[in-house]
Every structure is written in structure tokens, then in C-alpha cells.
Amino acid sequence: MKSHTTAHDGIFTNLKGDLPASIVVFFVALPLCLGIALASGAPLFSGLIAGIVGGIVVGAISGSNVGVSGPAAGLTAIVLSALTDLGSFELFLTCVVLGGVIQIVLGVLRAGVIGYFFPSAVIKGMLTGIGLIIILKQIPHFFGYDKVPEGNDAFIQNDGQNTFSEIFNMIDYIAIGPTIIAFIALAILILWEAVLSKKSKVFTIVPGPVVAVAAGIVWQITMQGTEWGIRPEHLVPLPVPENFDSFLGQFSFPDFSAVTNGAVWVTAFTIALVASLETLLCVEATDKLDPYRRVTPTNRELIAQGAGNVVSGLIGGLPVTQVIVRSSANIQSGGRTKLSAIVHGILLLVSVIMIPTVLNRIPLSVLAAVLLLVGYKLAKPATFAGMYKVGWRQFVPYIVTVVAIVLTDLLIGISLGLGVGILVILYTSYQNSHFLHKEDMDGERPKVKITLAEEVTFFNKAAIRKQLDEIAEGSSLFLDVRQTRFLDYDVVEVLNDFVTSFKDRNVEVVVIMENERVSNPQDYFEVFDMRSVTGAR
Known part of the structure; x- marks a missing residue:
């Protein structure tokens, strides 16, 4: 009997979970699409186009079961800067199209493997950090303070304020109506999930x-x-066309006459690289959130995102990436196949055409209540406790990533977390290059045994030199290399220098190999010297 949806099941195998999830994702995506467009200095309709394309086009091509794509907050600064530098939204759309083509090329060249090089602790830190950002950014909207548009996730705002100062500023501008309905909505959400859904x-x-x-x-x-x-300023600001002609008038088209402009290509490559990195990071994160732990084909994802950006740019939309807020909302709401992402895009399209006036009656504070629960599930206190229990080697990169994302932005936070993770790896390698065992033989020379690891590289050079320098005169050093398969040239030099310099200090050096001991270690080191050069084992 099949216990759950698998990676090989069709998109119609989980209708009872995917359809409700698509509605939730739709309500989460709607204000974010509009807010990201506003924060980017682009037409509001361009954000909706990106959401529709991200759902329908990317959702159909992607191999991700639970990922949802659309306009991303991480690209707002790039879009805003590009619009200022290029001076034309149509030129910017050309950059989006070219950026999509570059992403398709990256996917064909199998560049999706880049996402696998990010440590698990950093990815988990990214999820927690985004959860905290959602909570902090939604608190003002919850209380009816909507000065900063939805989707602006940067710590420092354009007006010089930051995430925390906006919360303090909110105290003087609390709106009674939005606040009351926000608490009612939050109570409904908690009651629905914790009590009613179980009855x-x-x-x-x-x-x-x-x-x-x-x-x-x-x-x-x-x-x-x-x-x-x-x-009205506390409601969803969906553009309402007067007629079909005005609806069509909201679409914009790229200006390919400037395709030879160097600035256009610089922006295109920037969009492609940043969007691809954000997508690959999100893929890693959503795969960890997926209750069935299915693995998304990353190269196919790059091709899907590239196709989405080509389509979005051709009809006047912002660049798209896979985004963690909508993806996590999808997973938390029961979405298990790509159908939920596709249907959410269809719902965005239908709502723009048929019911914009109804949607414009939705209070932003109610949507803030929905997002607050999404953020809490990503940043539960139990997650911090669990990472702490795993040990400092996991907790330090994790907490650095969390703090850096909250205080800077997603890419800087990930970069700092990755840097700390590399330092932890280097420190661990420094410690684990050898095992030191000291013994005293009855009335004879003190014996020191150093067991080298399977692979000893130049990272271990300082640690080994330190231990060798501490060996007392008149000792016997037994160097156990039975498990060692690679000894870096730098370490070979250190060992050779030690043998040469300590001959006069009456230190005996014996190399323990498989089934034998070598009392003339230089011969053995020369063998390893050749191994380090030739790569032989």
C-alpha cells in the first residue's frame, strides 16, 4: 500500500491537499507580488505578471514538487538600481529576457551542482533567518502600519529606518480596525489548525x-x-482596469534595440547569477522541508527558472526565482505536488482579470496574520534548541547565518554563514589530522605515538609541527601511518625537517606501516613525497 506521494506520482494524486494549499499560497503571494514591485520601483502589474509566470510556466517545467516561484525580495535592490541606471523599464525587460537565456545555458552546462556545496547548518539557518524576517516585517502590518511595502525584506530601508526601528515607529500609528481583525484572523488560524482540523x-x-x-x-x-x-491604504492595492483595453495596456514589452549595450548585459548577468543562486538555495531548503525528502533536479530547475524569466520579461514582468516564503507556506498547507504551484498562478491570473475589486477589500493585517504563522513555523524555538544540541560545529554557522540574514540580507547572510562553516571545517581538520598518544616505558625512553589520519593536507601542517616541537629530547617517536593514504608535500617537508633537526637531540623516529616498521623514515617520506606529486595511493 502506498503511504504517501512520491516523486514519481502524477500531479493529480494529492488534489485534497494541493488545491487548498494553492489557495493559501495565492493569498500569501498576492501582497508579496505587489509589494516587491512597489519596493523595486516597477509597475505593480509587473509583480503580478512575475507571480503568474512563476506559478504556471516555471511550475509546469520545474522538477520541484513543492517549490513555488515568483518575484523575489532579494532582487529588489538589483531591479531598483537597474531601472535607475538604464532609465527605461523596457530596457530592463530586455535584461530579464537575456538573464533567462543565461540561466537556461547554466542549466544545460549542469551548473545546478553549486547548490550542493552549502552546508546543512547554513541552509537551516537560512530557513530560520527568513522565518524571523517574516515575523519582524509583518508585525507593523499586523497593527495597521503599512508604511513599508510587503516584500521589502532588507534590514536598512530606503528612508534610513531599519527593521527594528519600524517596529518602534509602529507604536505611534497603530490602527484600531486592522489590529482587531488581525487578532481575530490569527485566532481563527490557530483554532482551525490546532483544534478544528482534528475534529x-x-x-x-x-x-x-x-x-x-x-x-x-x-x-x-x-x-x-x-x-x-x-x-484604503490598509487594503490590498490590486490594479483595477476599467476595461479590456486598459487591462492589455498594463503589459510592457522589451526594447531589444539596445541589446548591444554593455550595461544591459551586465544587468542580465547579475540577474541570472543572483536569481540562480537564490533559486538553488531555496531548492536545498524546500527539499529539507518536504516531508517526503524528495530531491529536486537542480539543472532542470535552472532551465525552468530561465524559461520563466524569458516569458516574464517578454510580457512585462519582474524576474522570478524560487522563493522560500511561498514554498514553505505551500508545504505547511499540505501541498505535495507541483499542481499547487501551477493552480496558485492560475488563481493570480483569474483574480487580476475577474475579481480585482473583491481582492481589494482584503485587509493587509489579515494577510500579515497568515504570514506570522508561516514565519513562526520556520523559526520555532525548538529549532534553535535542536541545533544547539547537535554541537557547536553545526550551531555556530547556523546562528551566524540567522543573525546575518536578519541584520543584512539573504545573500550576505548566506555568505557569512558559509564562511564561518569553512572556518569550522578548517579548524576541525586542524584538530583531526593526528592522534597523539604518550606512554612511559619502565625506566627507559619516553614513547610518543602519533597516528596520522587517512588524508593529511597542508591545513594540518601547523598542528603537526606544534606536536613535533613539543617532543622532549631522548624520546622515541612512533609515527603510525597505516591508515594514511595521502600525505601532502607540505607535511612531508615538516616531517623531513623534524627527522633531520632532531637527530642531534637523541630522538628515535620509527614509522609504523602495514605489517612492518621503518627505522629510516626518510626513505618512507620520499615514497609519500612521490605519492603527493603523482596522486598515487
Whole structure:
């Protein structure tokens, strides 16, 4: 009997989970698409186009079962800078198209392997850090303070404020109506998930976020004109076309006349590299969140993202990447196949065409309540405790990544976490190059035994030199190399220097090999010297 969805199941095998999840992802994606466009200085409709393309086009081509793509907060600074430098949104769209082509080439060249080089502790730190950012960024929206648009995840804002100062500023601008309905929505979400969904299947079919959003719309309509009402600036700002012609007028198209412009290609390569890296990091993270631990084909993902960016750029959309906020919301809501990502894109498309006025009645504070729960699930206190119990070698890169992401941005945080992870590896390698065992023989020379590891590289040079320098005169050194398969030239030099310099100090050196002992170690070191040069084993 099949116990769960597998990587080989079709996209229609989990309809009861995927369809409700797609609705939740739709409500999460809607304000983020608009907010990222606003923060990027681009037309609001361009963010929606990117969300639609990310759901339908990328979702259809991608090999990810649970990943959701769309406009990414990590690209807002790049988009804003590009629009300023290029001076034209149409030229920027050309960069998006070219960036997509570059991503497709990277996928064909199998560059997706890059994502596998990031340590697990750093990826887990990325998830926790993003969870904390979601919580911190949604607190002002929860209380009706919507000065910073949704999707602006940078620590330092354009006005000089930062994530924490915005929370303190919020205290003077709390709006009663949005705050009350936000608490009601949060109560509905918690009650739905913790109690009602366990009592009846009806509550598992209808997602809690849908009920919360419906309650928000009802509140906005019934409280309109009262002191508990919700002003327009606290509602979803979906563009509303007057007619079909005005709807078509929202699309923009790239200007390929400047394809030979060097600045266009610099921006295109920047978009391709940053979008690809963010996608690969997100793929690693979503694969860890996937309850079935399915592995996404990374090269295919790069091709899918590239195709998405080509399409998005051709019709006036922002660049897309796989994004962790929507992906984690999808997983937490029961999404298990790519159908949920595709349907969420279809819902965005239908909503833009058919029901923009209804969606414009959704309070942003209600959507903030939905996102707060998403953030909490990514940054649970139990996660910190679990990483601490694993040991400092995992906890240090993890916590550095978390703090750096919150205080800077995603890519800087990941880079710092990776750097610390490399330092931890080097330190561990420094410690584990050898095992020192000291013995006293009855009335005779003190005996020191050093057992070398399987592979000893130049990273271990300092540690081995330190131990050799501490060997007392008149000792016997037994160097056990039975497990050693590679001895770096730098270490061979250290050992040769030691043997030469300590002859006058009455130190006996014996090399323990398989089934024999070599009392003339220089001969043995010369053999290893050749191994280090030729790579022989």
C-alpha cells in the first residue's frame, strides 16, 4: 500500500491537499507580488505578471514538487538600481529576457551542482533567518502600519529606518480596525489548525487562511465608515482596469534595440547569477522541508527558472526565482505536488482579470496574520534548541547565518554563514589530522605515538609541527601511518625537517606501516613525497 506521494506520482494524486494549499499560497503571494514591485520601483502589474509566470510556466517545467516561484525580495535592490541606471523599464525587460537565456545555458552546462556545496547548518539557518524576517516585517502590518511595502525584506530601508526601528515607529500609528481583525484572523488560524482540523474532515478541506481572509472582507464591508473601519491604504492595492483595453495596456514589452549595450548585459548577468543562486538555495531548503525528502533536479530547475524569466520579461514582468516564503507556506498547507504551484498562478491570473475589486477589500493585517504563522513555523524555538544540541560545529554557522540574514540580507547572510562553516571545517581538520598518544616505558625512553589520519593536507601542517616541537629530547617517536593514504608535500617537508633537526637531540623516529616498521623514515617520506606529486595511493 502506498503511504504517501512520491516523486514519481502524477500531479493529480494529492488534489485534497494541493488545491487548498494553492489557495493559501495565492493569498500569501498576492501582497508579496505587489509589494516587491512597489519596493523595486516597477509597475505593480509587473509583480503580478512575475507571480503568474512563476506559478504556471516555471511550475509546469520545474522538477520541484513543492517549490513555488515568483518575484523575489532579494532582487529588489538589483531591479531598483537597474531601472535607475538604464532609465527605461523596457530596457530592463530586455535584461530579464537575456538573464533567462543565461540561466537556461547554466542549466544545460549542469551548473545546478553549486547548490550542493552549502552546508546543512547554513541552509537551516537560512530557513530560520527568513522565518524571523517574516515575523519582524509583518508585525507593523499586523497593527495597521503599512508604511513599508510587503516584500521589502532588507534590514536598512530606503528612508534610513531599519527593521527594528519600524517596529518602534509602529507604536505611534497603530490602527484600531486592522489590529482587531488581525487578532481575530490569527485566532481563527490557530483554532482551525490546532483544534478544528482534528475534529472533522470538513475543516481540513477548507483552509483556515481562506476563512480568515473571508472574515477580513466581511469586517471591511460591515465596519466601513466607523472608527473600527479599515482605510484604503490598509487594503490590498490590486490594479483595477476599467476595461479590456486598459487591462492589455498594463503589459510592457522589451526594447531589444539596445541589446548591444554593455550595461544591459551586465544587468542580465547579475540577474541570472543572483536569481540562480537564490533559486538553488531555496531548492536545498524546500527539499529539507518536504516531508517526503524528495530531491529536486537542480539543472532542470535552472532551465525552468530561465524559461520563466524569458516569458516574464517578454510580457512585462519582474524576474522570478524560487522563493522560500511561498514554498514553505505551500508545504505547511499540505501541498505535495507541483499542481499547487501551477493552480496558485492560475488563481493570480483569474483574480487580476475577474475579481480585482473583491481582492481589494482584503485587509493587509489579515494577510500579515497568515504570514506570522508561516514565519513562526520556520523559526520555532525548538529549532534553535535542536541545533544547539547537535554541537557547536553545526550551531555556530547556523546562528551566524540567522543573525546575518536578519541584520543584512539573504545573500550576505548566506555568505557569512558559509564562511564561518569553512572556518569550522578548517579548524576541525586542524584538530583531526593526528592522534597523539604518550606512554612511559619502565625506566627507559619516553614513547610518543602519533597516528596520522587517512588524508593529511597542508591545513594540518601547523598542528603537526606544534606536536613535533613539543617532543622532549631522548624520546622515541612512533609515527603510525597505516591508515594514511595521502600525505601532502607540505607535511612531508615538516616531517623531513623534524627527522633531520632532531637527530642531534637523541630522538628515535620509527614509522609504523602495514605489517612492518621503518627505522629510516626518510626513505618512507620520499615514497609519500612521490605519492603527493603523482596522486598515487
